[in-house]
Amino acid sequence: MVYRCPLICDTLDSPTWSGCATAVSVTDSGAVLTDGSNREGPDTTRFCTSVAYTGVMTDVPDDVAEAFDRHDALVPAGDSYAVETTNFDGRVAATAGEEWRTNYEVTVRAPSLQAATSDEVGDAVVDGWLATLERRLEDAPKATRTAVELDDYSVVENGEQVVVTFEYTMGGERQAADVAKTFVEYVEGTYVEGVIPGYDYVGVVADLLNSASTGGSEGSRGGTPL
Known part of the structure; x- marks a missing residue:
């Protein structure tokens, strides 16, 4: 993914600049990674692929981006x-679909059960918790005000994260x-409703539990099981 970097190098001989990641040059065949010594045009304006720079996106349909x-x-x-x-880190990506519809993919990354606690959690407990979370999250479309049918759905554990993915197709961008x-x-x-007591x-799970607790309690030992 290529973005116009808003930062400008002082001189061509100084290829490092604050805020940018990997420089790229742009050719007819697309973006090409370089060592940072190339520049585009007569000035020293750079391109970068840094995910920290949230400029204009290049592959989201224009009407969706608007x-x-x-x-x-x-x-x-x-x-x-x-x-x-x-x-939690929740993101939505969009690609052009058939005719007037657009394909959407929502990805949410949450801590795994073991990563969310300083205690040791048994494998059987982890497996049961994950299976129940997956079953509950399948009802997510019922929480929307718009009728939506999932094209795909998954809940997978990836290291210290649980990655939840919803895919759906719609025509109305605002919806x-x-x-x-x-x-x-x-x-x-x-997730918060389903933390296992005891x-x-x-981290973030303790913060969420503290925010959700009644009566201003500062405790972070989980409440309602899934």
Whole structure:
């Protein structure tokens, strides 16, 4: 994914600059990685592939990008848009579909059960928790105000993360953005509701439990099991 980098090098002989990652040159065949010594045009304006730079995206359909840019819960993030209303990392990507429809993919990354607690968790407990989480999250479309049918859905454990993916196809860009936001929020809410009692939770999960606890309790030992 290529973005016009907003930063400019002082001189061609100084190929390092703050905020950029890997420089690329642009040819007829596309973006080509370089060692940072190339430049585009008569000035020293660079291109970069840094995911930290949230400039204009290049492969999201224009009408979708316009709707997402206007949505108060979404911000550009690399080759997708990030949902800002949750603590978990939730993103939605879009590609052109058939005729007037667009294909959307929502991805939410949450801590695995073992990564969320400082205690040791048995394999059987982890497997049961993950299976129950997957079963509950399958109901995410019921939480939306718009009828949506999933093209694909998965919950997989990847190292210290649980990665939840929803794929769907829609025609209305604003509705699709609302669905993406709802899916991400549904994952976070269902996750918090399903923490297993008795473990000492840490990090973002502890923060979420503290926020959700009633009466201002500061405890971080989980509540309602899945």
